[in-house]
Amino acid sequence: MSVLSTIREKSTLLLIIIGGALVAFILGDVLSSGERLFSSNSNNIGEIAGQTISAQEFEQRLQKMEENYRLNTGSSSIDESTRESLRQQAWNQALNEIIMEEEYRGVGIKVTSQELYELVAGSDPHPTVQRAFSDPSSGTFDKNRVLSFLKTMDEDPSGATKIRWIEFERGIKQERMNEKYNDLIKKGLYIPTKLAHHEYLAKQKNASLQYVVKRYSEITDSEITFNEDDLKKYHKEHQKEFDQEKSRKIEFVVFDVVPSKEDLAKAEKAIMELKDDFAASIDDSSFIKMYSDGGLQIEVLGENQLPAELVELFHAEKGSIKGPYKEEQSFKIAKVVDQVFVPDSVRARHILIPVQEGNTEAALAKADSLKKLIKGGKKFAEMAEKHSEDFGSAAKGGDLEWFTEGTMVKPFNDAVFYGKKGDMPIVVSQFGVHLIEITGRSTENKRVKFAFIEKNIEAGPNTFQDYYIAASEFANKNKSLEAFDKAVSEKGLNKRIADNIKPGDRMIAGVEQSRELVRWAFKEKQGSISKPFEFEDKFIVASLVEVREEGVASLDQVKEQVEKAVIKEKKAEKLMQELNTALASSNSIEEVATKVNAKSESADNINFSSFSIPGIGREPKIVGTAFGIQKDVISSPVKGETGVFVIKVTAINSPAEITDYSEHKNKLSSNLTNRVGYEAFEALKENAKVTDNRYKFY
Structure with missing residues (x-):
């Protein structure tokens, strides 16, 4: 692959990546769609950190992107899916420039000309530069290839090469500034020993409990009464629970x-008009491609594979036709093209050669070279073990053993089932290039090769x-x-x-x-x-x-949810009162259980970091209480997720004390540093109070 082709493919992938969430690479524009941004009453696409993004400015960004997209891909048209992607890239670019570049300036981050040179032609250049300017034979980066490219890129009279390179450098520069910014934050992270100690205990310290639970389900909803004031009070006191996005x-x-009867008759008439010409055709493939709605349909079918309409054609002469007959939403005519004899199963071995960076020709050339070596005396099995990327079969010399028709992908299937024993076809599939040797064929059975023309029944x-x-x-x-x-x-x-x-x-x-x-x-x-x-x-x-x-949902919008929550709270009040009364005259969990007509239950290996109780489920308040009270002390009633609990800690299993917390500090630090890019940008974006009005325009 040429240097220019590699740069063209890779340059679009280099523009800022913020925590895997923000990708701002230079692509294209949506102006060719014929849509106009100024059809909305508002002229603003959005607002970022107090800065208004006008529709005109956004369209200019897209226009620039389209120019680069066309240069990078050579495409003259943009489909709707790509168009939407480009809009998103334009918005991400605006977010990045307004939010991040202001941050870069504020903390003094920049990339000097010398740094940029080192990233392009230094001793340790950017990975994409290394791949693009490596020696094809050795794979070693060649600095001279970079310098030669830079000297000659102005020779392109269209200027496209230089534009692509400038955008490529811009991407590298922005990526480097982002790395510096994230590194600044990472260097500022510190894990105190006390925090590491706390995390160590949270994961290693376990407790055993004895408890009584009165479940909310013991009281029916119909037993609970509430009024509008109860709902308003709960809604007001729990507004964070009802935060919502615009929807x-x-x-x-x-x-x-x-389709009507008239539409059906029209389709049937259209295919009938083709019947005689199809029967007389000597080039069925060309005829089908020209006149059929279903594309080229040529199939080889066994007798047991035939639909009822075609059974009589299995023993018919070549050129016989049947139809039209209706199949789902179309009319079809079938024609006998040939009779073939195909085995029930075959045995083959293969060498799979991957297609690298879309270069199928290189993979085909390698397959052809291997074929010549094998024809010249090299053993297929040894070549498979050494060169095949299908490691499962490579370990067996490429052998795939016996398999029936349809087991393999179609190009592979057709090559082995319609070839001869000893043949070595080369085929291309979605997995790569296959060099195949057919090593065995079972008993052959008759199949009929059919050609089909089709006319869709359309409204x-x-x-x-x-x-x-x-x-x-x-x-x-x-x-x-x-x-x-x-x-x-x-x-x-x-x-x-x-x-x-x-x-x-x-x-x-x-x-x-x-x-x-x-x-x-x-x-x-x-x-x-x-x-x-x-x-x-x-x-x-x-x-x-x-x-x-966007904001807090009104009570009317979440009334059903609030009602359920209020009912649960009122049940909790009743159950807590019942348990408090029992506690006042009890000295043990067992006594409490007896007085409230419940069972005394136990749970072992409760861990602070798990938030759950075996047999109960997620109960963070109960787990938190267990690690906050003294051993053998009966707690007050605690409102949980499934009911109200009274608990007693019967045992605490503390881990051995350690003096070196470096391993735990490193784990905590690694966890935090992995989240720096994403969380830093999300925090900055939230602080920027972003308003996105694109939905009004597209």
């Missing part, structure tokens, strides 16, 4: 467009129009949530629900390419009914059931 809930009905314009009218009538007649639900019930329609829709979601679950429906949900008011949306072969009418804005 929407919609309900919708789908009008699936089903025509008139059918789409009929369904659009039906969907429009439904939307126009049912303008409220109540009317919507009533109509759904009366018409026996299947109402679907999509909840927790986020502004950046690209689709609704189960509905492909439904971004416009997401955008509608964030533009309209609660209670709105949509116009019909067309998505491929369906129309959708939606109702906007709930609007949730």
